[in-house]
Amino acid sequence: MNTFLIHFAIAAYAVTWAIGKLNWFDDSAAMTILVFLVAFTFLWLSSILYDRNYFRKIPKVLGLFFFFLKELIMANLKIAYDIITPRYFMNPSIIALPLKASTDLEISLLANMLTLTPGSLSVDVSEDRKELYVHLLYADDEKVESIKKELKDGFEKRILAITR
Amino acid sequence: MDIDLEFVKEIISSAFILAGVFFMLVASIGLLRLPDFYTRMSAITKGATLGMGMIVIGIGVYFNDTEIMLKILAILFFTLITSPVAAHAITRTAIYKKVPLWKKTDLKEFQNYLQKRELDKDEVEDQLQKNSKRL
Amino acid sequence: MNIFDTTLLIAFFVLGVCLLLAAIRFAMGPSLLDRITAFDLIVANVIGIIVIYSKLTRDFELIDVALILSLFGFLGSISFTYYMLRRNN
Numbered sequence: 313m314n315t316f317l318i319h320f321a322i323a324a325y326a327v328t329w330a331i332g333k334l335n336w337f338d339d340s341a342a343m344t345i346l347v348f349l350v351a352f353t354f355l356w357l358s359s360i361l362y363d364r365n366y367f368r369k370i371p372k373v374l375g376l377f378f379f380f381l382k383e384l385i386m387a388n389l390k391i392a393y394d395i396i397t398p399r400y401f402m403n404p405s406i407i408a409l410p411l412k413a414s415t416d417l418e419i420s421l422l423a424n425m426l427t428l429t430p431g432s433l434s435v436d437v438s439e440d441r442k443e444l445y446v447h448l449l450y451a452d453d454e455k456v457e458s459i460k461k462e463l464k465d466g467f468e469k470r471i472l473a474i475t476r
Numbered sequence: 477m478d479i480d481l482e483f484v485k486e487i488i489s490s491a492f493i494l495a496g497v498f499f500m501l502v503a504s505i506g507l508l509r510l511p512d513f514y515t516r517m518s519a520i521t522k523g524a525t526l527g528m529g530m531i532v533i534g535i536g537v538y539f540n541d542t543e544i545m546l547k548i549l550a551i552l553f554f555t556l557i558t559s560p561v562a563a564h565a566i567t568r569t570a571i572y573k574k575v576p577l578w579k580k581t582d583l584k585e586f587q588n589y590l591q592k593r594e595l596d597k598d599e600v601e602d603q604l605q606k607n608s609k610r611l
Numbered sequence: 612m613n614i615f616d617t618t619l620l621i622a623f624f625v626l627g628v629c630l631l632l633a634a635i636r637f638a639m640g641p642s643l644l645d646r647i648t649a650f651d652l653i654v655a656n657v658i659g660i661i662v663i664y665s666k667l668t669r670d671f672e673l674i675d676v677a678l679i680l681s682l683f684g685f686l687g688s689i690s691f692t693y694y695m696l697r698r699n700n
Contacts, residue, residue, distance in 0.1 A: 331542075341536065341545035388526050391519050392502040395509060404515055404578060427560035428525060433518035435567050447514050447567070490618040493663070497622045500659065504629040507636045507652055517648055524655035531622070531659040532677075535666055538615070547674050551658070551681045558685035562651060569692040570644050 315359060315366045323351040369474055376470045383429040383466070391431060391449070405451040406435065408443040409460055412468055418475050419444070425467050432463070489538040496530030499523050512578035513570055521563040525555055619663055626660050647691045654684030 327348050360367045394401050413419050423434040423444060431449030438445070451459060503523025510516045529552055536548040630653060637649040658677045665673035 340540045341542050342540060344542045344545065384522065384526055388499055388502075388522050391506070391522065392499065395502050395506040395519065400511070402515065423564065424557075424560040427518075427563050428522060428556075431518060433514065433521070433567055434564055435571055447518060449515060449518060486613070486615040490615055493618060493622050496659070497625045500629050500656065501625055503652060504632040504656075507649060508632055513642070513645060513648075516645070520648055520652055524652050528655045528659050532662055535662045538666065539671075544671060544674060547678055551674075551678050554678075554681045554685075555655075558682070559651075559655075562685050562688045565689055565692045566644060566647055566651075569695050570642075573642075573644070573695065575642055575644055 315363045316370075319352060319355040319359070322355060323348050326351040372470065372474050376474065379466065379470065380425060380429065387429050387431055402431075402449045403452055404447065404449050405456070406445055406447050407451065407456060407460065408438070409446050409463060411437075411442055411444050412464070413472060413475075414441065415475070418471055421471050421475075422468055425471075426463065429467075485538060485540065489534045492530050492534030492537060496527045496532075496534060498527075499530065500527035503527060513575045514567065514577060517563060517567055517570075521559055525559045528555060616667075619667060623660070623663055623667070626656055626663070630656050630660075643691075643695060647688050650691075651684065651688050654680060654687070658684075 327344055330347050331344070356367070356370055411419065411422075413422055419437060419441070423437070426432045426434050426444075426446060433447040435445040435447055437443070446463075448459065500523065503520050506519040506523065507516055510519055532548050532551055536545055539545075633649045633652045633656065637646050637653070640646045640649060658680050661673055661677045661680070665671060665677075
């Protein structure tokens with residue numbers, strides 16, 4: 313985390329330097345993002361020398377981000393289809409998702425991501441923090457177990473790989 | 477070959493804005509049509525977040541200016557952080573206030589929690605009253 | 612009038628319709644919580660409208676307004692739910 317903050321600051325400083333001192337480019341957003349990404353990539357590659365852990369984690373964070381975007385768009389298309397067509401295909405249910413995540417950060421990340429993705433809405437955490445109650449839109453009785461497994465493999469596994 | 481960059485930019489931006497407006501419209505129709513509070517809630521959070529995000533990104537692509545890009549990234553960051561938290565708070569309040577669920581909802585695994593809530597209710601209310609007196 | 616301005620006008624119109632639909636739910640919502648949800652959607656809608664309006668009028672300072680609104684809309688719904696939890700029946 314510290315390494316990330318330092319790298320972020322250095323890359324941001326490189327961008328302002330390139331704009332102000334060198335007059336490399338005009339003030340367009342595309343060039344700014346490009347310069348920032350190039351600087352950040354070089355810093356990330358250099359971290360293999362002093363912070364192996366950080367070097368391994370950045371690709372996982374990117375993977376989680378793109379997985380999240382994909383799920384967000386898929387969920388929206390599914391719900392949009394259901395809202396526009398006159399019949400309801402939904403079969404809502406509230407399930408108890410057993411949690412492997414234990415710290416506050418992990419649980420809140422998982423709950424927030426579940427709220428934004430596949431037809432699910434996190435309701436509450438049980439008192440002993442072992443279960444997360446999730447309101448699902450598409451949960452047929454026989455499919456509940458496979459949906460639980462999907463959620464655990466999809467989000468929880470990726471989040472735990474980053475935080476631990 | 478000569479590609480008009482302005483034109484390409486406008487096309488990308490229009491595509492983003494139209495997609496965003498579509499998701500926003502679907503969310504609004506869903507808000508009116510869906511049968512109960514919880515299904516509405518879970519359709520709205522996703523639809524509004526994605527729709528608004530896409531509109532804002534589209535405008536950002538069109539302006540292509542560093543200062544505006546930073547502001548737009550800040551808007552995206554704040555919505556992505558705050559909208560699920562708000563949804564979570566509202567849903568929990570709804571469960572606590574016993575807003576009725578749709579009749580087709582399957583509550584098998586939730587029974588446990590509801591019973592506990594029932595037992596704890598007096599306790600929670602005592603606590604709330606104490607807090608409000610203290611403030 | 613090029614393609615982009617036409618797109619923006621269409622978007623403006625459709626967002627207005629969305630605002631109207633949310634307002635209907637706001638007026639008839641059976642519980643206070645339904646109204647809070649509708650309010651949430653209205654805030655998201657208004658942010659979109661402001662951003663598009665800032666392009667149409669070339670008044671870039673309006674984007675700051677959208678930025679502030681994205682923070683304060685959240686505070687509004689949170690404080691409403693807090694009030695509901697605290698209120699005695």
